[in-house]
Amino acid sequence: MGRSIVAFAAVLSLFSSFILAQNIPKCGPGSPCPASAPCCSQYGQCGVGAYCLGGCDPLFSHKLTSCVPAPVCSSADYQLNSLDNAAPINKYLGDASNTNWVYSGTPATYQGDSLLLTMAQDTVGTLIASTRYVWYGKISATLSTSQGAGVVTAFIMMSDVKDEIDFEFVGTDLEHAQSNFYSQGVTNYNNGANLSTSNTLENTHTYTIDWQPDQITWAIDGNVMRTVKRDSTWNATANRFDFPQTPSRIMLSLWPAGLPSNGAGTIAWGGGLVDWNSPLMQNGYYYARVHEVKVDCYDPPPGANINGRKSYIYTDAAGTNNTVQITDKLVTLASLQATGEDPGVDPDASQSSSASGTSTASSSASTSAEPESVPGMVGAGGMSEDTTSLAGGDSGAAPTGAAGGQAGSGQSGGNGGFSQGGSSQGANSGADVVKVEKLGGSVIAILIAIAAVMVL
Numbered sequence: 001m002g003r004s005i006v007a008f009a010a011v012l013s014l015f016s017s018f019i020l021a022q023n024i025p026k027c028g029p030g031s032p033c034p035a036s037a038p039c040c041s042q043y044g045q046c047g048v049g050a051y052c053l054g055g056c057d058p059l060f061s062h063k064l065t066s067c068v069p070a071p072v073c074s075s076a077d078y079q080l081n082s083l084d085n086a087a088p089i090n091k092y093l094g095d096a097s098n099t100n101w102v103y104s105g106t107p108a109t110y111q112g113d114s115l116l117l118t119m120a121q122d123t124v125g126t127l128i129a130s131t132r133y134v135w136y137g138k139i140s141a142t143l144s145t146s147q148g149a150g151v152v153t154a155f156i157m158m159s160d161v162k163d164e165i166d167f168e169f170v171g172t173d174l175e176h177a178q179s180n181f182y183s184q185g186v187t188n189y190n191n192g193a194n195l196s197t198s199n200t201l202e203n204t205h206t207y208t209i210d211w212q213p214d215q216i217t218w219a220i221d222g223n224v225m226r227t228v229k230r231d232s233t234w235n236a237t238a239n240r241f242d243f244p245q246t247p248s249r250i251m252l253s254l255w256p257a258g259l260p261s262n263g264a265g266t267i268a269w270g271g272g273l274v275d276w277n278s279p280l281m282q283n284g285y286y287y288a289r290v291h292e293v294k295v296d297c298y299d300p301p302p303g304a305n306i307n308g309r310k311s312y313i314y315t316d317a318a319g320t321n322n323t324v325q326i327t328d329k330l331v332t333l334a335s336l337q338a339t340g341e342d343p344g345v346d347p348d349a350s351q352s353s354s355a356s357g358t359s360t361a362s363s364s365a366s367t368s369a370e371p372e373s374v375p376g377m378v379g380a381g382g383m384s385e386d387t388t389s390l391a392g393g394d395s396g397a398a399p400t401g402a403a404g405g406q407a408g409s410g411q412s413g414g415n416g417g418f419s420q421g422g423s424s425q426g427a428n429s430g431a432d433v434v435k436v437e438k439l440g441g442s443v444i445a446i447l448i449a450i451a452a453v454m455v456l
C-alpha cells in the first residue's frame, strides 16, 4: 500500500517528461496555473477544455472558478453492458445529463453484459470515470479482476482535491483486495489494509465503499471487512481530519505497475514486470471485467452549505468539507478551448483558422504556445468493435498534443511510447517522484489513462 502513490508518481514522471518536452505549465502547491491555461489537471498540468472538467483541481488552478462545477450525485444502478452513455475524454464537454462515464484507453463491451477494461502491450491500460460526483454515498462495483505480474485493477473514489478511497487488486495476489484512503493526496503509509477474499479473477465479487461523513467501510459481497472512523484520522499538525471529505468521482481502471520505467518499489508492489507475451493475455490484452456499478447517494451532511441542487463547487482553497457548496451552476463547455472562467469559447464558431482549428488534431500538431486541452493522452490501439470509435475518432482527432504530438512525431512514431519515454526520462524521474510525493498525490489509477501514450 502506499505503493499506489509511488506508482502514481512514477507514471506521472513518465508523463511529465513528455509534458516537459512541450512546456506545458505545471501546477501544484505554490504554483497555480496561469490565466492562459487556467485549469490544473489531476496530473498537475495546466490546460483548457477537458483540463477544466473531471479531476480539475481548484486549489492549484488559476481561480477557484477555473474548474467547471461538479455535477451532483445521482443514485443509479449502471449496468455496464454498453458504451452508450460513455464518451472518450476528448469528446466530453461537461454535460453529465446524457453521459455517465468518460474514458481513456480502450474499454470494450463483452458478451452484452459487461465491460472489459483492456490493457494491450505497451499501453497504460484503461480508465473509466463517472461524470457525476458523490459527496458521501454507498458505491458498489461488481467485477472480476485481471491477473499477472505488474497488472493492477482498481476501483476507487477520488475528489478533485485528491481525497481518495481505494480498492486495488494486484495481479499476483488474487486472494486479497487492498483497501486504502488518502486525504488531499498526502502520502500516509499506514492507511492500507489487505482484505481477504476468494479468487478475484475467477469470482465476480461486489466491492462496496460505504462513505459517510464520520466513517468509511469497505465490504466484499456485503460483508464489511474494514471500518475507518473519521475520529481516528485527526492530524494535529494540519489541524484537520485526514479523512476523505470532498465530492469524488468513481473510477475503475486497469493499469501497469510493472513497467521498467516505474520505480523499483512500485514494480515490487505490483508483483514484478508485466509480461507482454503472457498466456494470461487474451486477444492481445490483459483485461478486468466490470458488470455493474451501483450508487446510493446520501443526503448532504448536516451543516452543508446548500445553495442549489445541481453541482458542487469549492468556496475556499482549504479544500475541506466545509468549503464545499451545493449550487445550481451547471456549465457545459462550448469547445475544448473553453474553461470554467470562459465556457463559451469556441474557435470553430468564430474564426476558422488559428492553430486550434478543429480544436483537436491541429492542436496536437501545433506548438507549445497552444494550451493543451485534454489531460493525458488518449488512444491505445484498438480491438473489438468499440474500437471504431476510438480509432476513428480519437486517434486522429486526439486533441491531446501529447498523444499525437509526442508519441507520433517526436518519437519516430513507433510503438512503445513507454519504453521510449522511460529511457529518455531516467534522469529526472527521481526528482519528479519527490515532487509528487511532496505534492502528495496518490492519484493512482488515473494516470493511467494519461499516459496512454500509446501509439496507434
Ligand SMILES: *[C@@H]1O[C@H](CO)[C@@H](O)[C@H](O)[C@H]1NC(C)=O
Pocket: 001, 170, 173, 176, 178, 192, 193, 194, 269
Ligand atoms: C498487503 O499484501 C501485499 C502483498 O500482496 C503486501 O505487499 C502489503 O505490504 C500488504 N499490506 C499490508 C498493509 O499488510
Ligand SMILES: *[C@@H]1O[C@H](CO)[C@@H](O)[C@H](O)[C@H]1NC(C)=O
Pocket: 186, 187, 188, 235, 236, 237, 238, 242
Ligand atoms: C499531517 O498533515 C501534514 C500536512 O498536510 C502532513 O505533512 C503529514 O504527513 C500528516 N501526518 C500524517 C501522519 O499523515
Ligand SMILES: *[C@@H]1O[C@H](CO)[C@@H](O)[C@H](O)[C@H]1NC(C)=O
Pocket: 213, 241, 301, 302, 303, 304, 305, 321, 322
Ligand atoms: C466537516 O467536518 C467537521 C469535522 O472535521 C464536522 O464537524 C462538520 O460538521 C463537517 N461539516 C460539513 C458541512 O460536512
